[in-house]
Amino acid sequence: MPLDVDRERDSSAGRAVDRHILSRFDGDLGHFRAIVLEMGHRVESQVALAGEALAACDVIRARRVIHEHRQVRDLDMEALEANARLYAIHQPVARDLRFVLTLSRAVYDLERIGGEAVRVADIAERLYEYQPSVRECVIFEDVRRIAAPAVSLLGRSIKAIADENVQLAVEVALEGKDLNDLFEGSIRRLATYLMEDPRNIRWVIDATLGFKAMERIGDHACSIARTIIYSVIGKDVRHANTANLAGG
Amino acid sequence: MALTGEEKDMNAETVATAEDVHRKDTGAARYSKALDGDFETVGNVRVAGPRMSCSDVNVYYGDKHAIKDCSLDIGKNQVIAMIGPSGCGKSTFLRCLNRMNDTIDGCRVTGDIRLDDQDIYDKRLDVVPLRAQVGMVFQKPNPFPKSIFDNIAYGPRIHGLASSRAELDGIVEQSLMKAGLWEEVKDRLDQPGTGLSGGQQQRLCIARTIAVEPEVILMDEPCSALDPIATAKVEELIDELHENYTIAIVTHSMQQAARVSQRTAYFHLGNLVEVGDTTQIFTNPQHKLTEDYITGRFG
Numbered sequence: 001m002p003l004d005v006d007r008e009r010d011s012s013a014g015r016a017v018d019r020h021i022l023s024r025f026d027g028d029l030g031h032f033r034a035i036v037l038e039m040g041h042r043v044e045s046q047v048a049l050a051g052e053a054l055a056a057c058d059v060i061r062a063r064r065v066i067h068e069h070r071q072v073r074d075l076d077m078e079a080l081e082a083n084a085r086l087y088a089i090h091q092p093v094a095r096d097l098r099f100v101l102t103l104s105r106a107v108y109d110l111e112r113i114g115g116e117a118v119r120v121a122d123i124a125e126r127l128y129e130y131q132p133s134v135r136e137c138v139i140f141e142d143v144r145r146i147a148a149p150a151v152s153l154l155g156r157s158i159k160a161i162a163d164e165n166v167q168l169a170v171e172v173a174l175e176g177k178d179l180n181d182l183f184e185g186s187i188r189r190l191a192t193y194l195m196e197d198p199r200n201i202r203w204v205i206d207a208t209l210g211f212k213a214m215e216r217i218g219d220h221a222c223s224i225a226r227t228i229i230y231s232v233i234g235k236d237v238r239h240a241n242t243a244n245l246a247g248g
Numbered sequence: 249m250a251l252t253g254e255e256k257d258m259n260a261e262t263v264a265t266a267e268d269v270h271r272k273d274t275g276a277a278r279y280s281k282a283l284d285g286d287f288e289t290v291g292n293v294r295v296a297g298p299r300m301s302c303s304d305v306n307v308y309y310g311d312k313h314a315i316k317d318c319s320l321d322i323g324k325n326q327v328i329a330m331i332g333p334s335g336c337g338k339s340t341f342l343r344c345l346n347r348m349n350d351t352i353d354g355c356r357v358t359g360d361i362r363l364d365d366q367d368i369y370d371k372r373l374d375v376v377p378l379r380a381q382v383g384m385v386f387q388k389p390n391p392f393p394k395s396i397f398d399n400i401a402y403g404p405r406i407h408g409l410a411s412s413r414a415e416l417d418g419i420v421e422q423s424l425m426k427a428g429l430w431e432e433v434k435d436r437l438d439q440p441g442t443g444l445s446g447g448q449q450q451r452l453c454i455a456r457t458i459a460v461e462p463e464v465i466l467m468d469e470p471c472s473a474l475d476p477i478a479t480a481k482v483e484e485l486i487d488e489l490h491e492n493y494t495i496a497i498v499t500h501s502m503q504q505a506a507r508v509s510q511r512t513a514y515f516h517l518g519n520l521v522e523v524g525d526t527t528q529i530f531t532n533p534q535h536k537l538t539e540d541y542i543t544g545r546f547g
Binding site: 018019020021022025091092093094095096097098234 | 530531533538540
């Protein structure tokens with residue numbers, strides 16, 4: 001996933017809505033939005049990297065994920081400051097208020113996603129110390145099945161923020177269910193390794209924790225998508241069931 | 249020829265409206281589209297058990313059509329805020345509610361406005377008691393050039409609300425208490441009301457309105473001449489008063505409308521565009537004109 005952070009920051013004021021009479025408002029909101037999008041892109045590449053690290057038991061990539069989390073934490077702090085500034089100085093209302101609320105909830109979800117990516121990377125790093133055999137490493141390859149859709153959900157939920165795109169957000173929210181099914185399937189496959197050789201238990205526990213973290217990342221991405229729907233249409237669908245989402 | 253205050257206000261309104269019309273012509277086509285033909289207010293204009301009920305109100309200043317078919321209920325013990333750009337008709341509408349527009353030459357009001365089921369435009373109705381029932385507080389504090397005591401006592405005296413000096417003293421004290429001014433002025437009731445600070449003067453005017461036991465209090469930008477602290481005190485007062493009185497307030501400060509009111513009505517070019525619960529209007533307005541105005545993207 002290419003990171004074009006500078007471009008995002010430059011085009012930040014180009015929110016697809018009419019200009020505010022006060023250009024400083026557009027500037028401040030654009031700044032907050034740019035921080036969130038940058039955080040989104042960073043976290044997205046972190047998740048992809050963490051998935052690869054676990055699948056390949058690759059300590060180098062794992063350490064990069066852990067190291068880069070610092071930047072996500074910095075952005076998290078920058079976001080709080082930008083958010084506080086918007087409330088204190090501009091007191092946004094209506095769709096502006098809903099968009100600011102959505103951005104600030106997205107920041108929370110993105111920070112958690114980064115945290116989950118670090119969790120996956122921690123497992124990969126620990127594996128390296130225990131030196132599993134090639135056969136044992138295969139147990140972890142399954143993480144790709146969950147990581148790929150999780151990264152895709154996350155990428156599209158960030159795009160839904162950038163474009164304030166309800167259709168895309170609904171699509172992401174609906175696909176969240178598929179990821180949960182994939183996770184269930186992976187857990188069943190992990191159980192077969194246990195039946196094969198009970199000594200696999202150490203690896204299976206680690207794999208379960210890693211897969212679960214990936215599944216949670218997908219859940220956070222869906223939560224971002226559902227909040228975007230609230231931002232655009234003004235209706236809180238964060239806890240609506242998926243059947244209603246598809247219909248409405 | 250010297251203009252009276254009302255005429256000056258009226259002129260200011262006409263000028264602002266000309267600007268609005270210009271803006272409408274040159275600005276986004278969506279506005280003119282929204283305003284063409286039959287205009288329907290978004291949101292529920294009716295409430296259960298209203299104190300005042302207005303139906304199909306039209307106001308003309310000569311040829312100018314200032315209010316177009318507005319219907320709106322004002323709920324009992326509720327604060328309703330009226331917002332909108334200059335010249336949108338919100339003050340004109342407010343002034344219909346106690347027939348203040350009668351004082352303007354060439355102003356014609358049609359439609360039905362009721363206070364507790366009494367048609368206030370009934371020809372037999374005496375406007376003096378009506379204006380005691382529906383009191384008004386203006387933009388600039390306007391205490392009488394009399395003592396603080398006499399400012400409050402004036403209304404009860406002419407309406408014959410007190411039969412003895414003791415009773416009058418009681419009314420003055422109660423009114424000043426309710427307006428949150430008693431502690432500040434109790435030792436200097438004989439001093440001129442004009443000697444108070446701006447915020448105190450405005451609360452004195454509110455106390456004067458309360459003294460004649462109104463049912464409804466109309467406020468036309470009551471804080472626009474006050475500093476933030478005095479504004480906060482008046483807003484706190486409005487919040488306390490709405491337990492016993494019905495209040496309609498016109499304000500240019502949207503944050504103030506959001507803070508003090510339970511319902512908000514948005515006016516635009518003489519139309520009542522949208523009315524709804526204040527929280528709904530400020531978090532999820534349904535009409536694009538309302539949204540553009542409150543978010544600061546108007547025009």
